[in-house]
Amino acid sequence: MKKFLLKDALKNNYAVGAFNFSTLEVLKAIIAAAESQNSPVIAQISESAISFMGEEYLKDIIASARKQCKVPISFHLDHGKSFESAKKAIEMGCDSVMIDCSMLPYEDNVSITSKVVEYAHSNGVFVEAELGSLAGTEDDLHVDDKDSCYTSPSQAKEFVERTHVDSLAIAIGTKHGAYKYSGEAKLRFDILEEIQKLIPNTPLVLHGASGVNPVDVQRLLELGVDIQGAKGIPDEFLKRASEMHICKINGDTDVRISYMIGILSNIEKNNKSIDYRGYLSAGMQEVARLVSHKIEIYNSKNRIK
Secondary structure: OOOOHHHHHHHHOOOEEEEEOOOHHHHHHHHHHHHHHOOOEEEEEEHHHHHHHOHHHHHHHHHHHHHHOOOOEEEEEEEEOOHHHHHHHHHHOOOEEEEOOOOOOHHHHHHHHHHHHHHHHHOOOEEEEEEOEOOEEEOOEEEOHHHOEOOOHHHHHHHHHHHOOOEEEEOOOOOEOOEOOOOOOOOOHHHHHHHHHHOOOOOEEEOOOOOOOHHHHHHHHHOOOOOOOOEOOOHHHHHHHHOOOEEEEEEOHHHHHHHHHHHHHHHHHOOOOOOHHHHHHHHHHHHHHHHHHHHHHHOOOOOOO
8 A cells, every 4th residue: 555644644633734735837826835834735636637637748747747746746536436546547647536425325335435445445545434424515426415415433433444435524614615614613513523433543634625715816916816705614613623623624615716826926026028938936835835835834834754
């Protein structure tokens, strides 16, 4: 098996930041931040990102990035919807895959997850699954509030025992996308605590965990992007979660917001230039700033010996 970054996180009470990318520039920014913070990092690709970037391009990018990265990096399929999707990601060189059948009947989730685990483990790849459903929208994933549900601690224990997954994404009140809450954010740390007790050797994962910083939201509004009302998870909640058995925290919306702020701010300042390297570089700097901040929150800084 390849190195499982979440094993050390579980042992030493911190979380590894998992950041989605769909361009080479964003990936390079994520890696630069991890190297500057001496932190392990997970670079995630969704099915739609694979479609956008192209499988063969991604295969070469993953191989090249792994050779050049100066800190431990893991490439991960985010929200794979089928066995075929997981198999494709493994063939591309991913170190771990997520099979997300959380919206299917429980027994179907168990059956498909078990099949993916058997295939992935035979290829030295780790598997993340999900139990419970998060509301919100991310890429082509959409779950209405009425269809979301918290993870059952007792079912989580049974699910892990039956499927032998390496990590489990749980639903405790986070949501996908930029518009997570109309009121105050609330996370069910009591559910997390109970799950932690029942499956102490299984790293837990938090999806839908972007902070959606109000300062950044205001800046995007000023730049002409209408994300009025966007709201995310407070940093203090994420810090607490990283100290309570959450070993991997996903981030996508924050990355997109930071990237757009960098690009649009640069265009605003240099509106007579058509050298796109300038505004792409500015976007990368903002993403690196964000990732560095998250690494601090998750307490994964200076974990590389």
